[in-house]
Amino acid sequence: MKGWNGKILRVDLSKGTSKITTYTEDIAKRFIGGRGLAVKLLWDELPQGADPLGPENMLIFAAGPYTAYTVPNSGKMVVAAKSPLTGGYGDGNLGTRAAVNMRKCGLDAVVVTGKSEKPVYISVVDDKVEILDATHLWGKDSYVTEDWLLEKHGKATGVLIIGQSGENLCNIATVVAQKGRAGGRPGMGAVMGSKHLKALIFNGKRDIPAAHPEELKKLGKEGFDKIPKFDAFPYWKKVGTMQAADMMQTASALPTRNFSEGQFEHIDNVNGDAVHAATVTQRGCPNCNMICGNTIIDSEGIESELDYENVTMLGPNIGVGDLAQVGTLNRICDELGLDTIGAGSCIGFAMECAEKGLVDMDLKFGDFEGAKKLLYEMADMKGHGALFGKGTRAAAKELGGEAPDYAIHVKGLEVSAYDCHYCPGMALSFGTSPIGAHHKDAWVISWEISSGIRGEYGPEKADKVIEFQRIRGGLFETIVSCRFPWIELGYPLEDYPKYFEAATGVKMSLDDMWKMGDRVYALIRAFWAREYGEEWSRKMDYPPVRWFKHPLPKGPLEGKHLDEAKYDKLLTSYYDKRGWDDRGIPTKATLKELDLAEEAEELAKYVKVS
Ligand code: PTT
Ligand code: SF4
Numbered sequence: 001m002k003g004w005n006g007k008i009l010r011v012d013l014s015k016g017t018s019k020i021t022t023y024t025e026d027i028a029k030r031f032i033g034g035r036g037l038a039v040k041l042l043w044d045e046l047p048q049g050a051d052p053l054g055p056e057n058m059l060i061f062a063a064g065p066y067t068a069y070t071v072p073n074s075g076k077m078v079v080a081a082k083s084p085l086t087g088g089y090g091d092g093n094l095g096t097r098a099a100v101n102m103r104k105c106g107l108d109a110v111v112v113t114g115k116s117e118k119p120v121y122i123s124v125v126d127d128k129v130e131i132l133d134a135t136h137l138w139g140k141d142s143y144v145t146e147d148w149l150l151e152k153h154g155k156a157t158g159v160l161i162i163g164q165s166g167e168n169l170c171n172i173a174t175v176v177a178q179k180g181r182a183g184g185r186p187g188m189g190a191v192m193g194s195k196h197l198k199a200l201i202f203n204g205k206r207d208i209p210a211a212h213p214e215e216l217k218k219l220g221k222e223g224f225d226k227i228p229k230f231d232a233f234p235y236w237k238k239v240g241t242m243q244a245a246d247m248m249q250t251a252s253a254l255p256t257r258n259f260s261e262g263q264f265e266h267i268d269n270v271n272g273d274a275v276h277a278a279t280v281t282q283r284g285c286p287n288c289n290m291i292c293g294n295t296i297i298d299s300e301g302i303e304s305e306l307d308y309e310n311v312t313m314l315g316p317n318i319g320v321g322d323l324a325q326v327g328t329l330n331r332i333c334d335e336l337g338l339d340t341i342g343a344g345s346c347i348g349f350a351m352e353c354a355e356k357g358l359v360d361m362d363l364k365f366g367d368f369e370g371a372k373k374l375l376y377e378m379a380d381m382k383g384h385g386a387l388f389g390k391g392t393r394a395a396a397k398e399l400g401g402e403a404p405d406y407a408i409h410v411k412g413l414e415v416s417a418y419d420c421h422y423c424p425g426m427a428l429s430f431g432t433s434p435i436g437a438h439h440k441d442a443w444v445i446s447w448e449i450s451s452g453i454r455g456e457y458g459p460e461k462a463d464k465v466i467e468f469q470r471i472r473g474g475l476f477e478t479i480v481s482c483r484f485p486w487i488e489l490g491y492p493l494e495d496y497p498k499y500f501e502a503a504t505g506v507k508m509s510l511d512d513m514w515k516m517g518d519r520v521y522a523l524i525r526a527f528w529a530r531e532y533g534e535e536w537s538r539k540m541d542y543p544p545v546r547w548f549k550h551p552l553p554k555g556p557l558e559g560k561h562l563d564e565a566k567y568d569k570l571l572t573s574y575y576d577k578r579g580w581d582d583r584g585i586p587t588k589a590t591l592k593e594l595d596l597a598e599e600a601e602e603l604a605k606y607v608k609v610s
Contacts, residue, residue, distance in 0.1 A: 002211035003065040003504030004028045005108045008041075009129060011122055013195050014055055014114030018122075018129040020107075029506060030595060033064040034480035035091055035473075036520045037109055038080035042089065043523055043599065048530050048606060052084035052187070053169055053194040055115040061102065061160065061200070064480030066503040068103035068208055069216055072223040072491075073482035075100050075286030079160075083186035084194075085171040085342075085391045086412035086436045088528040092174060093440070093477065094183025095285025097202075098158030104204030112195060119167075121199040123153070126206060134198035138167060141335040142176045149201055158202040163337025165379035166193035170389040172342030172378070172414070176334055180283050180293050180305030185339045186413050186435050187391075211505030219502055223495060227290050230489035237282075239272035240292035241308040244417075246271050248312070251449045252557040253419045253426075255317040257365050258348035259408045259546060262419045263555045266321025270311050274323050285482065292484065298327030306330060312417040313344025318351060319365030329371060336379035345414035346378065346388040347371050349395065352406045358399050359384070408544045410437035411528075418445050420543060421552045422454060422560040425461035427543040428570055432465065432584075434473060434524040437543070441473035442466075443487070457566040462574040474517015475510075519594040521578070522586040526599055529585045530606045538584050541571055581610040 006028070011018045023037075031040045038060045050056040060080045067074050077099035083090030102110065105124050112122070116131070119138040123130045137145050142163040149159050158177075165173035166189030173189025174182045210216045227233065235243065245267065248254040252262035268274065275294050283305055284291025293305040304327035314329040315321065333340045351370075354361040361384055363370040377385025387395050392414055396407035408415045413436020420427040429442035439445075442465045448454055453461075471493065476483040479500060485491035493510060501507050508516070529536050543562065551561040575582065579590030587610045591600035603609050 032478035090186030092184035101158035101202035216502035242272035264316035304331035442468035
């Protein structure tokens, strides 16, 4: 194979062994890489019902077939496993030198199983794999750990780390890298912690043979040259993802006080202009010339890299309107390895429960010090953190009463920063995202707000969600390339199959890519259905109860809320278009059409397949 290394490093931490396995060209072509390869491995090898925090679970780091080549925005990787937060398929995408260096070690993926007796880290230097002692790093935050690893192994080392939250099996722990990049919202950090694995490091110098190296070089250069010429580039460079803050405020879609209000009175303190004015430096992923991580000095005098999700979930969603304080909460999340979205949602939920007397806790919206304390408690899984660090779904279940009405999640994963009281299409996107409520697969909200049919539930919304899921969740998560050039600048999608062909020699049209994306989606669905068995129902694809039950209390959209019957009809329309049955499970015919006939047979052992 060209482009693909065709090799997976397997590390068994219970036995302390490692080996390289290969995978076939057929799998490479059908699943491409990243998320596609990850779900195929999980489907084939993870026993149904495995404990997500048990030694059996497979922690997978997977790059794409042109990661490490000089092609725009290709310095990313997917981290995936069965999720302790949701009980289903979980993944995340992070930009890191580890992606580039892993591929330059001759690998496309690393799969870690088992559990080490003592804390360890995995070192991969070209062909040499070692499992090294990390006892002295256990209990240390991710910044301290990264400094130590880079000092020991060299500044160019690619690292993947967990903070204390991962060690303590907090369900909202992510994997972090480079002091400002994080991935794996559905508790991938906790899976890593459950294996007593503190970090992975990669240093590689191998060439990865491409099918058409000169062509790839030429295309890559043309791509890098194109990016700064887009009209949207200067504004993007100025505010990056923060441009969404004013847009969501105007649209009453800003997560505010646990997704109850839609607009925040102190937005001017925490919007794109505010972040731009405070920015001291910008950081980003490897192989990127449109870097977007705006770094400010936080209220404790330390650098903190901000994005829209981080700011709005740790600001308006918990009632904090001071940017430097938001920066502090964000930086603490990075140090502890907590997902900022999960953390902002759990804190907002805790604040609402405390204000409503559902939990005995001295905490209210806007309480920065209280929020900070709860972050540390969640990372330690102590005090009130022992409850809220499980995630909103589990915490609400334990609290009982009306608490589940205030838990803002889908399938256990906290909703990212878009209030959908009046956005049925975006609500469907959250409802049908393959990992629980994440915007990454189908960010249709911008289209929906400007569509002129914002409040409607017509089938064109299901079409748009599927179109975006194919592009974002299918194409970008399998080739593993940052989607921002396309979505934020208008970079042509047509270039991606060209890069792909120059790297691999395999010709695939965009239509072929959409079919591949549908295959990956169907297999992820099958994974969820296999895990949940007959417990699975279409209600799993419903957005949070709050958007149906509690109308927006103020602002231009006062009184708006989602309509349950209409949402349900929209969901049916989505299922029909995907060829899934009325519980949202792919039919036998659909699976067969997507070359997943064997998988259909396996699935039928656990759940009825129509
Ligand atoms: C992503 C989610 C997001 S989405 C953000 S901000 W965003 C939060 N970032 C966190 C963070 O930072 N620290 C932390 N402790 N927790 C965090 N949780 C949140 O995680 C990120 C960018 C961004 S910034 C986005 S949208 C795009 N995401 C991409 C994606 O998913 N796929 C893809 N092919 N390209 C993407 N490009 C953009 O990458 P999860 P990163 Mg992230 C610090 O991981 O689990 O997918 O959740 O990867 O390297 O930090 O880049 O407004
Ligand atoms: Fe990373 Fe931002 Fe560049 Fe995407 S645009 S590769 S998220 S720095």
